[in-house]
Amino acid sequence: MAKKVIYLLGLILILGLPLFLVFSQEEGPQACCRLIRDFTNVNTACRKGAIVGNPDEGPCSLGAPAKVDEWGLCCTLNAIAKVTNYIFYFFMLLAVAFGIYAAFLFLTAGGDEDKIKKARATLLYIVIAIVVAVLARFLPTFVSGILR
Numbered sequence: 001m002a003k004k005v006i007y008l009l010g011l012i013l014i015l016g017l018p019l020f021l022v023f024s025q026e027e028g029p030q031a032c033c034r035l036i037r038d039f040t041n042v043n044t045a046c047r048k049g050a051i052v053g054n055p056d057e058g059p060c061s062l063g064a065p066a067k068v069d070e071w072g073l074c075c076t077l078n079a080i081a082k083v084t085n086y087i088f089y090f091f092m093l094l095a096v097a098f099g100i101y102a103a104f105l106f107l108t109a110g111g112d113e114d115k116i117k118k119a120r121a122t123l124l125y126i127v128i129a130i131v132v133a134v135l136a137r138f139l140p141t142f143v144s145g146i147l148r
Contacts, residue, residue, distance in 0.1 A: 012090075031058035032065035033075035036082060037140060046074040081140040091133035098126045 032053025039046035045068045046052055052074050053065030068074060105119035 030060050030062070031055070032060035032062055032071065033078050034062050035074060035078050036085070037078065039074050039077050039140075041145065042073055042077065043068050043070045046070070077140055077143060080143060084136040084139045087136040088133045091129045091136065095126045095129040095133065098122055098129065102126065 030053070032051055034051050035046060035048055038048045043052075045066045051060070051062045051065045052068040052071045053060050054067055054071055055065060065071070102119045102122035105115050105122060109115035109119065
């Protein structure tokens with residue numbers, strides 16, 4: 001069972017990551033982006049909701065961008081934040097689904113040691129999913145701290 005779950009998660013990540021990258025982009029390549037998080041440690045203009053870019057480098061269909069020298073770094077961190085948000089929500093949803101399954105196993109165990117052992121192993125999968133989700137949530141902050 002554990003190997004099947006690990007293979008399934010690996011397959012979802014390998015096939016799903018390119019989709020996350022595609023869906024995290026806004027209307028094709030542009031010389032700007034709208035930030036979903038604060039990246040003020042990179043530049044004070046890189047605040048949540050701000051449109052940053054360089055109007056001299058190309059079109060921006062999002063509006064008039066604030067001219068920021070490090071706009072490429074801010075937009076790259078923004079793309080990482082979008083992808084990690086998808087990963088966070090996916091693993092939290094997975095943790096809830098495994099929680100319901102573990103509760104079902106505990107309730108239907110009726111003293112059967114094998115079912116109780118399986119339910120406890122499922123609880124371990126929940127903890128792993130939550131740890132991965134939290135790590136994904138903090139990845140953009142970690143990367144922005146390294147890049148600055």
